[in-house]
Amino acid sequence: MRSFFSKPYRWAAIFSLLLMGAVTFVLLDTFVIQKSVVVVESPSAMAAQETAVTQSDPVITENSYEDENININIETVQKYDSTIYVADIQVSDVSYLKTAFANNTYGRNIKATTSETAAAQNAIFAINGDYYGFRDGGYVLRNGTTYRDTARSAGDDDALVIDNEGNFAIVSESQTSMAALSDNWQILSFGPGLVENSQITVDSSSEVSQAMTSNPRTAIGQISELHYVVIVSDGRTSESTGLSLLELAQEFKDRGCTTAYNLDGGGSSTMYFNGEIVNNPTDGKSSGEREVSDIVYFGY
Template sequence: MKRKPLIFSVCYLALLFVLTAWILLDQFVIVRKYVVEQPDTAETTEPAVTNDPSVTADPAIGTTEPAAPTEPIITDRSYICDKFSIVITEERYLGTTVQVAEIKLSSPDLLKTAFAENTFGRNVKDTVQNMAEDVDAVFAINGDYYGYRKTGFVVRNGTLYRDSVYSDTQEAVIFWKDGSLSSVFEKDVSAKDLVDKGAMHVLSFGPTLIADGEIVVNAEDEVNRNMKSNPRTAIGMVEPLHYFVVVSDGRLEDERGLSVLELARFFKQLGCTFAYNLDGGGSATMVFMGEVLNFPTSKGDYKEREVSDIVYIGKP
């Protein structure tokens, strides 16, 4: 009679072990690549129409030669050309080394995103440095590590990949076609609606640090991982096409890291009217001209974490 409970216990433990192993493999190991169908716009595409008499329909007939682009001015921490300027400084803030990139663009489509292996999926990962090289990026940072989760909005370069809400308190950042940034609670809108309204990229992490020029996080709002001092990656906007990107070190004896409130105060000092926290911790990475500028780490040793995606500016 005692053997039945024993057999039941063994079977239960075996089943529990298999289930746990499957969950861990699905979360961290098993690669899932998804194909997203693109809308066919070939039949609806029409030639541009202009009422300006100085503009001809055929560029070959025009009488004005386009201005020759000037050569970019490049240093170890800056890149200035006709289309954009990137100037990066290193600062010490609250016992933490902070990389600060000031970015000015001539067009919003210069700010791009990319997936690891150019593929949307789960556990499809690579380092920021490798992804930056793949897309010939001048400047790149880690994104929201969307592949770590099964839910949360994912829109990249105007294409909708995922439209599921992560939680009622989850905020997503929107990169609009006019170059402005804002955020929404995912429960209040669909990602499709955002694309229809002109969203180019939507990333899901957070929280929002600054909105309408005011800090919107405080010590009471910081809970769990957000309350701790960690390596951070975040983006802020002074005005459309004028941004600051900040990546801080942390988790080291002489690098304490930043809380989200401290990060918000830093963006406020930079004059940002909007700022949003991206994936941080061991993911926090800034790459410029192929070189990693910060010190990515999770356990004290230098190591670039493989992540799902990057935000970047490519070579002109």
């Protein structure tokens, strides 16, 4: 045994194997190994238990939905060498703006496609959320319940707070404690903020981490009380380049949004309406929906 370890190259080989094993475990822990923390009752099921919603027969077309509580209109725009899907949404109460976890479970690497999670909630309209399960930090408050109170440590830590009246605000997690925010309706942690007080807050050099300048995007904004705009863009294809954050922010400002916030994009970007996927999800290499941790949706 002593003679075996007397050769330096053997120590190097053993160290290399241990290093590879550690790296493999970190990758598996980050991207693959599921860690279920809390099984959550379906938001749609909870709503049904709490109140009996009187819902008349909706008027539905290929790109619109209208009943006494929810009004949705979707248009497709060609701009910036990209295909952009814009949903104008008005609701009668913030309770119709909901979020849901994949498989109704809060945890690490618990994933499903946006359309799968939306269908499970009987969502009328849905988009991918902030992919909270990809990170250990970032505030997570959903449908009035706090699940994670750990702030992100990086400098880009804008969070979107939706209060109990449905109004949007963008806060810095490093400067605002979860205790001060817990009495709200939703908190989404991705960013950055795009528009605040009707002013664009990004510029031509702004980007998310190491992402490309133009990407598939998902973002949400507010025009006025209970009146929202959702934008999803295709990208990374010859037919649709994708948007920069500045272009995305400009689109929200042009539509009268006082606040707008960037959500997870790239291969995650998905818009779902009335049982169908509206956009063309892709990460630039393969087509189709990416499985994600959560969705933002409108429905009962």
